[in-house]
Amino acid sequence: MIKSKLNIFIKVVLLFAVCTTTLCACSVENLFDYYLNENNVGSVYADNISAHFIDIGQGDSIFIELPNHECMLIDAGIANKGEYIENYIISTGYDTIDYLIATHPHADHIGSMDYIVSNMDIGSIYMPKVSTTTKTYERLLEAVQEKGMKIKSARAGMSIVDEEDLNVDILAPVEIDEGELNNCSIIIKITYESDSYLFIGDAEKEELSTVTADMSADVLKVGHHGSRTSTTEEFLEEVNPEYAVISCGIDNDYGHPHEEAVSLLNEFNVEYYRTDLQGTIKITSDGSRNYSVTTEK
Template sequence: MENWNKEKVTPKRKTGLLQRLLSLAAAAALALSLVGCGSSAVVPGGSADVVPNPSSTAASVDAPFEMHFIDVGQALSVLVECDGQFMLYDGGNVDDGSLVVSYLQKQGVEELQYVFCSHAHEDHVGGLAAALAYFPANHVYSPVTEASTKCFRDFVKYTQQQGLQVEVPAVGTVWPLGSATVTMLGPVTQYSETNNTSLVLRIDYGNTSFLLTGDMENTAETDLVNSGANLKADVLQVGHHGSSTSTSYLFLNAVLPEMGVISCGTGNKYGHPHEETLSILRDAKVDVYRTDLQGTITISSDGQNFTVGTERFVPDSQLNPTDPSSSSTAQQAYIGNVNSKKFHLPTCPNLPAEKNQVLFSSYDEAIAAGYTPCASCIK
């Protein structure tokens, strides 16, 4: 695409989210100002920091892998390409179908190796019927094979017109996409809430990694973390369009992303992305990208480095306008001991070794996970 702003990304280790949140929580407990509490120390546990380079002459990485977050407004559609093979994760709303088809045509798509419907809501499945009507596919996946809405029935209809059936993939399934690997991580159990049924995919290319979560919310996030799945990723598709019902501290600590991409519509009626989510991402030092402000976002990788392209340049202060002085980290965090199953205040002198720690963003979250409060620090 023409006239895209580009930013070059270079490798750099970063401080773990748990350590950063602990320092902030401890500072809050001591009633210190949150301003200036962030740490810039470099320790093992991260992968890559974003280094903006607004110059139009900035060199792009030679990237056989690209992930396109198509600007479909208050919806989600992600095209992934590796070595000339393509997969589509969601297709936006029904009205976005022609836009998605046009975008895929411009990218040279002639065939889709895989089509994933993250879950059965229209803003994710709606445009897939149009894509399947135009592009041949090898496999089509969804967490369910039936739903009551016309848009989902059309999705099934155009899948069947290709002589295919909608398949429900199992956790742990691995698919090749060129030289990249796509792994199904969730959902790890059944849910009545449709958002929590979202197919969670991890994509690895070289030493770079990406996590697609659809509209997964806090309940499914917690279950996924507790499953022991490898969630650490460089780029996170922020769940549920940046809603506060997703992207818990616990989940973000497991992912430790460098970049978070939010797909949402300008001035949408839901207020996405919510300030709570933006605050959590800011506190975790995650670089935020947003389709409502920047348009379609493309991330290219050579297996080591990234180049990020956006249709419009927007300063960081607008991408994440939350006020550090009203940081959500002022809420109490708790540290669990995975061995004793007790949880503590960050200031407790009896904290376990870091390797045995698990972070909870609230008292109720720790209790729900089966932990009991430390009698010394929690009265």
């Protein structure tokens, strides 16, 4: 009896050893594939900043490679896109997320964030301190709790990265509007030497008017999927962007992007891109305002 148990034990150990070796071999091979494949989508560990506006349909998910070799994911909506977002990040050469940002707890921004938290290594998580009762939100909180992590509550004035030539700053929420989750959106500005990027989640004009920090930026993630309630003349005057990205789904139910928002972008001569028409959009710059944009289609 004892002998047969010992035999089983030895077999299990051997099987485990074989599996582990196979797994290791696979991941090493993947790593080499990445470095050998010239068509890889990322620029792992380059001294550039790259923002990938991942096409996930009617929602937001933006992966950012920072020039200090850290990375950030702003939002992971909609539902059932977790594996897709994870694979996209892995294809850029990263397998961990240093900073995970949930701009606000709507399903088109956190729909797959529970998957990301459960399946990837995360450095820190930032969310606005506002709660909601949706299952999606509860699933995310459960995933964070199971991982033994704590959420940092994002407020205007906080700094995520503060280095000589690289700053990742939280400009909003300035105040919490319990009645309108969109207006609790975390607004992030990244400044890398002369380059600047502004990500405003679904902030509407009411929240945007509360921001006191400098919102001027070369690249703007257009608010609320191109809704007329976010893109106003006053806001575009303040940001004065050169490039903008609208993240929305093909033929979405909301009519995003709204015609008024698109006309304003045209009026301000902003070179804008749309994930519904062009798929995933990647904007890269080198710190001296040399921007390059690549689109999936």
